[in-house]
Amino acid sequence: MVAESLVHADLRGIESHGLSRLPIYVQRIEAGLIELSLPPEPVTRQGATSLIDGKNQLGAVVGMAALEEAMELARQNGIGFVGVRHSNHFGSCSYYAEKAIAAGMILLVLSNAPSAMAPTGGIQPFFGTNPIAIGIPAGEEPAYLLDMATSVAARGKIALAAKTGTTIPQDWAIDADGLPTHDPHKALLGSLLPIGGAKGYGLSMFIDILCGLLTGAAAGASVKSLYDNWHDPQNIGHVFLCIDVQRFLPVDAFLQKMDEYIREIKKVPRAAHVAEILIPGEIEQRKMAAHKQDGIPLTQTVVEDLNKLCSGYGIDLAQAVYRV
Amino acid sequence: MVAESLVHADLRGIESHGLSRLPIYVQRIEAGLIELSLPPEPVTRQGATSLIDGKNQLGAVVGMAALEEAMELARQNGIGFVGVRHSNHFGSCSYYAEKAIAAGMILLVLSNAPSAMAPTGGIQPFFGTNPIAIGIPAGEEPAYLLDMATSVAARGKIALAAKTGTTIPQDWAIDADGLPTHDPHKALLGSLLPIGGAKGYGLSMFIDILCGLLTGAAAGASVKSLYDNWHDPQNIGHVFLCIDVQRFLPVDAFLQKMDEYIREIKKVPRAAHVAEILIPGEIEQRKMAAHKQDGIPLTQTVVEDLNKLCSGYGIDLAQAVYRV
Numbered sequence A, B: 001m002v003a004e005s006l007v008h009a010d011l012r013g014i015e016s017h018g019l020s021r022l023p024i025y026v027q028r029i030e031a032g033l034i035e036l037s038l039p040p041e042p043v044t045r046q047g048a049t050s051l052i053d054g055k056n057q058l059g060a061v062v063g064m065a066a067l068e069e070a071m072e073l074a075r076q077n078g079i080g081f082v083g084v085r086h087s088n089h090f091g092s093c094s095y096y097a098e099k100a101i102a103a104g105m106i107l108l109v110l111s112n113a114p115s116a117m118a119p120t121g122g123i124q125p126f127f128g129t130n131p132i133a134i135g136i137p138a139g140e141e142p143a144y145l146l147d148m149a150t151s152v153a154a155r156g157k158i159a160l161a162a163k164t165g166t167t168i169p170q171d172w173a174i175d176a177d178g179l180p181t182h183d184p185h186k187a188l189l190g191s192l193l194p195i196g197g198a199k200g201y202g203l204s205m206f207i208d209i210l211c212g213l214l215t216g217a218a219a220g221a222s223v224k225s226l227y228d229n230w231h232d233p234q235n236i237g238h239v240f241l242c243i244d245v246q247r248f249l250p251v252d253a254f255l256q257k258m259d260e261y262i263r264e265i266k267k268v269p270r271a272a273h274v275a276e277i278l279i280p281g282e283i284e285q286r287k288m289a290a291h292k293q294d295g296i297p298l299t300q301t302v303v304e305d306l307n308k309l310c311s312g313y314g315i316d317l318a319q320a321v322y323r324v
Helices: A002-011 A019-030 A059-077 A094-102 A155-164 A184-188 A198-214 A251-266 A282-294 A300-312 B002-011 B019-030 B059-077 B094-102 B155-164 B184-188 B198-213 B251-266 B282-294 B300-312
Strands: A041-046 A049-053 A079-087 A106-111 A132-136 A144-148 A236-243 B041-046 B049-053 B079-087 B106-111 B132-136 B144-148 B236-243
Touching: A002 A019, A002 A059, A002 A094, A002 A282, A019 A300, A041 A059, A049 A059, A059 A079, A059 A094, A059 A106, A059 A236, A079 A198, A079 B079, A094 A106, A094 A132, A094 A144, A106 A198, A132 B198, A144 A282, A144 B198, A155 A184, A198 A236, A198 B132, A198 B144, A198 B251, A251 B198, B002 B019, B002 B059, B002 B094, B002 B282, B019 B300, B041 B059, B049 B059, B059 B079, B059 B094, B059 B106, B059 B236, B079 B198, B094 B106, B094 B132, B094 B144, B106 B198, B144 B282, B155 B184, B198 B236
Parallel strands: A049 A079, B049 B079
Antiparallel strands: A041 A049, A079 A236, A106 A132, A106 A236, A132 A144, B041 B049, B079 B236, B106 B132, B106 B236, B132 B144
16 A cells, blocks of 8 residues: 555656655654554544544555545445544555545545644744645546645755755745745745645644544644654544535536536636646646656656665565566 | 624624625615525435525525534534535625534535636636635634635735725736736736635635535536626535534543644744734634624725615614614
8 A cells, every 4th residue: 555655646746755755664664663563443433424543554554544434434424524543644645535536536635744834923833734635536537636735835845945056935934033035944944834824824723633633643743753753653643534426416417517617627718828727636647647658757866765775675676666 | 694694794804794795685685686585495415415405595594504404414423514506695604613613513614606716827717716614613712713715815805906006916816918917907807816826726626616516506607796797696506514523522622622732833933023823713703802892893885885775775774773
């Protein structure tokens, strides 16, 4: 599951959530901070809701258990709401959204994450970049797949700008005094900014309350870093909300409506420099098709990291590689 | 219900959704575009989901029926999902969120709205400012109440800038050619911009799909204007999603966790000019307390409009006014 989740992200061109994460996952397993022996376990299941204890398993394993539970609850009740505690970094949210789409269902996935973003008016990170992903199937047109952080930019993009010596847009981050900055070095000592100002702060807080406070996972500044904390499990929380379309109209009719709707959107008059209006997830879907054809262009850094990882386990990376 | 919804908005200082809307509601009733005789009616109710036909009733009447249904479903199933079609402008979303908070429940309200915002890359309005509101109860600390449009700014703010001859920030809107503009007149001929660029476009589209396509209400450019269309009902769609906290932990324990969490957020170090970190909805809650004490300061325009409306019905506005 973890391998599939990471390759899924690389196929979609989301390198930040691809094989580049494998070394840190393995390092945390080696450090005893991720549990491999116990499977995720339901704590309660009542009506259309479930609470799952991830038992500190690898995030993708916990996420898949929650997805299956949410889809099962939705089949029975029209909607399924699954809260998850004691989980870890669970890869790209789009991994789960894509599976729901394939099953003809609507899925909303939320997760909290380690501190990176201050509340509006604050200058120290408190909330994570708390992502939200939504998958909605379509017929012949590309499915809708939104996968977004509630911050304007990812911390990784700022780190990259610092490395390459470029400036960053002023709406990405504030410095340690809370002032807007174009300097990525100052931004890394400060705090990411939420989308839409106080609106993004509100959305991030909502995700944290549902994923953290409601489920019994960590929340706010208590969510542990994947990279910087070597003492504690992350105790990340997720929420999976699944809707069974056919409670409202036949699936075929819905897919046809989605197709017509998407075609209407694509027909909206465009700005001079815009060749085409794209649906959320369409760029990634095209990258996936291309990468399935031509292979995934991994960066030299990722290949070196994987080689290093493999050699420690007596594996020859070149022999392990194959094309889909 | 409508009166309460409008006064609720004015109490919170959200004048755009207060008594200023009463004249247009009455005009649409007079024009036969809103139905007063038939109550909203459930189309289907299965498991934890319902579909309600608003029967073109006043929006607040439809919204209250949907809220009660969502809360009832949540009590039975832990979560309740209610889709609504054939509705009208239903006032401020916060009206419903506040009632769920009072009942100790978590509520998410979505609504689509008439076209005002282009998809990313487009230059003509297609999506509404499709709002999202969320209510989450707290104990002694102020409850969390987020009520936001998925556009950066409301069209009304741009119209006001055009009237008063001021410029607007560049991230509010594009002109008719899709270019960023500081000129409110050009902006009014163009399109509002979503929060977070393509992220807000994605969120707005998600809300439209759920409220419009899934329920059988209008969607996209087919949602009728409250002000400019005098031939058709609006056919707005809503979604009410209610979560029963006690399926996950005792309500008292949750409220205590919320209080501790809010106190942590308020303790985050602040920027030099910031006196206090506020929780979503806190400003409005303070305004409400002040207005309940001192009365609501209606603008001269609203008072004149109400006078005009009243005189047509032989009502003396001065006699109708009282303090809470």
